[in-house]
Amino acid sequence: MTKHQTLLTSSEIGSIWTNFMYDSMSECILGYFLKDVKDEEIRPIVQLAYDNSAAHIEKLTSLFQREEIPTPTGFTSNDVNMNAPRMYTDTFMLTYINHMAKVGMLQYSGFISMSAREDVRNYFTDSLTDTVQLFEQSSKVLLSKGIFVRAPYIPYPTTKDFIDNKKYLSGLNPLSQKRPLNVVEISHLFMNIQTNLLGSKLALSFAQASAEEKIQKWMLKGRDISKKHIQIFTKTLLENDVQAPSPSDVAITDSTIPPFSDKLTMYHMSLLSAAGIGNYATAAAASQRSDLILNYNRFSLEIAQYTKDGADIVIEHGWLEQPPGTTDKKKLARNKETTD
Incomplete structure (x- = not known):
């Protein structure tokens, strides 16, 4: 058989x-x-x-x-x-x-x-x-090598506790004091600082080496977005007396000769942007302070628009490879009608 x-x-x-x-x-x-x-x-x-x-x-x-x-x-x-x-x-x-x-x-x-x-x-x-x-x-x-960037330390908890007030979820009112961050929120802030640090360095290196002005500007815009997000996440940690992560030496040289094609670098930044949106969605779902959730949601929209701008550039150059898809049945039917 x-x-x-x-x-x-x-x-x-x-x-x-x-x-x-x-x-x-x-x-x-x-x-x-x-x-x-x-x-x-x-x-x-x-x-x-x-x-x-x-x-x-x-x-x-x-x-x-x-x-x-x-x-x-x-x-x-x-x-x-x-x-x-x-x-x-x-x-x-x-x-x-x-x-x-x-x-x-x-x-x-x-x-x-x-x-x-x-x-x-x-x-x-x-x-x-x-x-x-x-x-x-x-x-x-x-x-x-002593360059592994660890998440922030906090004192060990000594008791178990339950949330007994809806104010625990608040955080948008600038006139009221925000509650301290919990460890879940700290971990996501730390991770998103780390990913943005690497992304900003990559974007700078790609801009530095690209010969096309439109791509240079798009890459530098990505670096600036990452820097802004890092500053806001870092400020949130410092306001809670939590030390923000200190990056290791992840430097780039001053070479302006491109090691990679613009097609590859555009894809890479789009890939990192998509991963960033996923990270922010996960962080928003895991966070319980409303100001953090709001930041993650508005940052996701900013990255989505940035990614769309990048996709427009890639399509203009004919670099965007299309994933396999289903057949357009309506188009087939229209074509059949014109040939009958």
Whole structure:
């Protein structure tokens, strides 16, 4: 009896397509990092991250071919200039990999939950394991070098308590004193400061290297948005006598020769923007002080508009690769009517 392979669902196709785009971008960036990294403790981390992305691309390409689905173009050697001078310090590379591993862990867990076919689930489970190991190893090196940025400390609680007043949820009235932040709110403020710090550095490096004025302005606008959000989140922590995180040396050089294509950098910033909106939505849902919720919601709208402006630029250049979609049945019917 012949055993037929179950067809991929729309969610599974969407997941492997998205993963291919992400890892093809990562392979370009990490290959460029490998060219320049000098620190003997950091180099193995960069190599591991590169090897993971290359292996994922190989497996995904094979899966697309078996299913007779067109393999996405994604990003190729044409999107990275290996002759470009060094743009990023070794510490930046390590911090970047650690942060993107966090993004990957969230992404892969989501892909697993949307997949039914066993081989697809196994692939994403293995990829999640790879990413967890990358996060663990990069974290160990950050810690050993004393540059792992820890969340703020607070005194240990001594009692259990329950909320007995609706004022606990307030915070919009500027004339009333806001209650102290709780640990859940602090953790999200800390995380969003960290992600914006990295995003602002990347945006600056992409603006610095781009030759197109419109893209330079869009990247610098992204940096300015990140800086503004960092300032507001930091102010919120300091008002509660909680020390804001101090970033490690994640510097970029003064090179203006682009290591990556504008197509890749625009995609990367859009990817980070989408992740930022997700982070803010999670933070808003987890926070209980109304002023925090309001900030996260209005910041999400600001990033959404920024992302839309970026998408307009990408479409103008013909860089936006379209995900697989369903057939437009109405269009088919109209075309049939005109040919009858």
